[in-house]
Each structure stands twice: as structure tokens, then as C-alpha cells.
Amino acid sequence: xxxxxxxxxxxxxxxxxxxxxxxxxxxxxxxxxxxxxxxxxxxxxxxxxxxxxxxxxxxxxxxxxxxxxxxxxxxxxxxxxxxxxxxxxxxxxxxxxxxxxxxxxxxxxxxxxxxxxxxxxxxxxxxxxxxxxxxxxxxxxxxxxxxxxxxxxxxxxxxxxxxxxxxxxxxxxxxxxxxxxxxxxxxxxxxxxxxxxxxxxxxxxxxxxxxxxxxxxxxxxxxxxxxxxxxxxxxxxxxxxxxxxxxxxxxxxxxxxxxxxxxxxxxxxxxxxxxxxxxxxxxxxxxxxxxxxxxxxxxxxxxxxxxxxxxxxxxxxxxxxxxxxxxxxxxxxxxxxxxxxxxxxxxxxxxxxxxxxxxxxxxxxxxxxxxxxxxxxxxxxxxxx
Numbered sequence: 155x156x157x158x159x160x161x162x163x164x165x166x167x168x169x170x171x172x173x174x175x176x177x178x179x180x181x182x183x184x185x186x187x188x189x190x191x192x193x194x195x196x197x198x199x200x201x202x203x204x205x206x207x208x209x210x211x212x213x214x215x216x217x218x219x220x221x222x223x224x225x226x227x228x229x230x231x232x233x234x235x236x237x238x239x240x241x242x243x244x245x246x247x248x249x250x251x252x253x254x255x256x257x258x259x260x261x262x263x264x265x266x267x268x269x270x271x272x273x274x275x276x277x278x279x280x281x282x283x284x285x286x287x288x289x290x291x292x293x294x295x296x297x298x299x300x301x302x303x304x305x306x307x308x309x310x311x312x313x314x315x316x317x318x319x320x321x322x323x324x325x326x327x328x329x330x331x332x333x334x335x336x337x338x339x340x341x342x343x344x345x346x347x348x349x350x351x352x353x354x355x356x357x358x359x360x361x362x363x364x365x366x367x368x369x370x371x372x373x374x375x376x377x378x379x380x381x382x383x384x385x386x387x388x389x390x391x392x393x394x395x396x397x398x399x400x401x402x403x404x405x406x407x408x409x410x411x412x413x414x415x416x417x418x419x420x421x422x423x424x425x426x427x428x429x430x431x432x433x434x435x436x437x438x439x440x441x442x443x444x445x446x447x448x449x450x451x452x453x454x455x456x457x458x459x460x461x462x463x464x465x466x467x468x469x470x471x472x473x474x475x476x477x478x479x480x481x482x483x484x485x486x487x488x489x490x491x492x493x494x495x496x497x498x499x500x501x502x503x504x505x506x507x508x509x510x511x512x513x514x515x516x517x518x519x520x521x522x523x524x525x526x527x528x529x530x531x532x533x534x535x536x537x538x539x
Contacts, residue, residue, distance in 0.1 A: 281296070408485045409441060
């Protein structure tokens with residue numbers, strides 16, 4: 155009898171194990187498989203929310219099949235504590251795993267209505283836009299220049315809505331002065347920045363913020379990102395570069411950033427300046443002279459004068475040897491990477507080629523021909539105008 159009982163118990167446990175394994179496999183398929191959402195939605199995650207509230211909201215909107223499996227998946231993947239507030243795009247048929255990755259990722263809102271403060275090298279603008287979940291494209295509701303225009307009514311209306319998202323977008327090559335001017339003009343930020351941060355040490359990037367956030371905290375985030383990029387790229391730098399420190403590499407990256415906007419040229423431009431440093435040649439680059447005139451405060455808006463090219467200041471690379479004393483802008487990651495891993499060339503000259511790019515040369519004779527060709531193009535352009 156006991157043998158029969160033991161045999162039945164063993165059979166029972168085996169059945170239980172198989173059933174448990176089946177439940178686990180089913181749960182995994184539910185978690186990772188295609189979701190039930192027929193049309194994309196914008197998921198609002200309020201500040202202070204938790205995975206339980208989010209899972210119930212997703213179930214109500216038909217985005218997930220089981221709130222319990224959703225919460226278990228978040229817990230198992232150790233992402234329950236990483237929930238971010240914001241408005242997030244949930245595409246049609248998104249799996250629970252994909253949704254959790256979205257709402258626990260970088261924390262940047264990807265859906266809903268947003269106000270974007272764009273700081274460019276030559277201008278600023280504010281954009282008010284709304285994402286259509288169905289098409290996953292933004293519809294622009296308003297756009298204006300905050301330095302020259304009154305804010306439109308649409309901007310004021312959207313600012314009063316509680317779920318509006320805010321973002322600051324910095325273009326590569328903006329100066330620290332330009333960033334501070336823009337930050338101090340954003341009404342949604344708290345506090346005012348009195349001192350201009352060191353040039354070059356603020357990462358051009360996209361920064362989400364909420365009304366009442368500190369402007370100083372946003373600047374600190376910019377610096378943290380730039381330092382992280384510099385440390386990463388410095389560790390992977392090429393051998394034999396003529397830089398004694400990360401600071402010198404940052405100065406070079408800022409020059410590369412200002413000399414070309416074409417991604418494919420950055421490595422070549424960097425190689426020109428590296429070759430000049432190694433040969434004891436002066437860098438002779440106009441953007442450094444411009445910075446010596448403006449000190450990063452605004453755009454020069456005209457050509458350089460001969461007196462400015464001769465002026466002895468710490469940024470005039472037509473006069474000084476080596477690098478200028480500070481960066482001349484805030485370079486992006488690509489320019490930093492180019493400065494620390496330049497192309498392997500013998501170029502020591504370059505000039506505009508009339509297409510938006512540059513013609514590079516190894517010899518002065520070749521460079522003079524490129525310059526002559528550029529002068530011809532300039533003359534043709536003036537005649538056509």
C-alpha cells in the first residue's frame with residue numbers, strides 16, 4: 155500500500171512540475187510575444203506612479219493581456235524600480251517586454267504634446283508639436299523665434315496643460331554663452347545661471363525637463379554627459395596624438411566641430427590639424443579668430459578683418475603656435491571621436507570646394523589650385539546673385 159501511495163505521490167509531483175513548467179513557458183510567451191494592441195497609443199506615466207498602476211492602465215487600454223504577467227516580468231528583469239514619468243509611445247502589437255523597455259529607458263518622453271526649445275549656432279526657435287500615435291509623426295502646432303517674436307497663443311495654451319512635455323535640444327557647436335542665454339529665457343525652469351560654464355564642457359544633446367526644474371541642474375547634467383563622452387573616447391584614442399591631456403583633445407574637437415558640418419569630413423579635418431601640430435605649423439583656422447573677436451557671445455555676422463587676423467590674442471591661431479587656450483564651442487561626440495581618432499592622411503591644407511564641403515591638399519601648390527578654383531566659384535556665385 156505504501157508503495158502505491160509513494161508511486162501516486164511521485165506521479166502527482168511530476169504532473170505538478172510539468173504543469174508549472176507549462177505555465178512558465180506560457181507566461182514567457184505572453185510577456186515576450188506580440189501584444190493585443192490594435193492601434194498605437196500614448197501612455198501617460200504620472201510622477202510618483204508605480205508598475206501596478208501602469209499595468210492596470212495598460213490593461214484598460216487594451217495594450218496587455220495580463221497585468222500580473224506584466225508586473226512579474228518587470229520584477230524578474232529588475233526594472234520595476236526604474237519606471238520613468240512621461241508620455242510614451244506604445245506601438246501596435248507591442249510586447250510587454252518592449253513596453254517595459256520603453257517606460258524604464260532613458261526617461262525621454264516619446265509621445266504626446268511637447269515644447270522643444272532648440273538652440274542652434276546661428277538662431278533659436280521654440281517648437282510646439284504633437285505626436286500622432288497612428289502615424290508616429292509629429293504635427294507642428296506652432297513655431298517662433300523667442301529672441302525676436304512674441305509667443306503665439308498656442309504656446310501659452312499648451313504650457314498650461316498638465317501633461318505637456320518639455321525638452322531642450324542643443325545643436326553641436328553652440329557656445330556656453332548661447333546655452334546660458336537660452337536657459338535663462340525659459341520660463342519653465344527655476345533659477346538663473348549667473349556665470350558662464352567653461353567652454354566645451356557641455357554636451358550638445360536633447361534634455362528632457364519638467365516645469366520647476368533647476369537650470370543649474372540641467373547644466374550639471376550637460377557637463378556630466380560631456381565628461382562621460384570624453385572619458386570614453388579618450389580611453390579609445392589612437393596612439394601618438396599630439397595632445398597632452400583631455401582638455402587639449404577637447405580644444406581640437408571644438409575646432410573640428412566649427413570647421414565642417416559634414417560628417418564624412420570630420421576625420422580628414424582633424425587629420426589636417428594633427429599634421430600641422432606635428433610639423434610645427436600654425437593651425438591658421440578662422441573659427442578660432444572669430445572666437446577671439448566674439449568670445450562666444452553671439453554670431454560675428456560678417457567676414458574677418460585683416461586687423462583681426464593680425465590681432466595677438468589667445469585664440470588667434472594665425473598668430474599663436476599650437477592650440478588656442480580654450481575650446482571655441484561645445485563639440486558633439488562625433489567631433490570628439492574625430493579629434494581622438496583622425497583619419498590617417500598627409501593633408502595639411504583644405505579650402506571650401508563650392509559644394510558645402512572642402513578640397514584637401516598635401517602640398518601648397520595643390521592647395522593654391524584649390525583656392526583658385528574656389529575664388530572662381532565665389533565670383534560665379536556673386537554674378538548669379
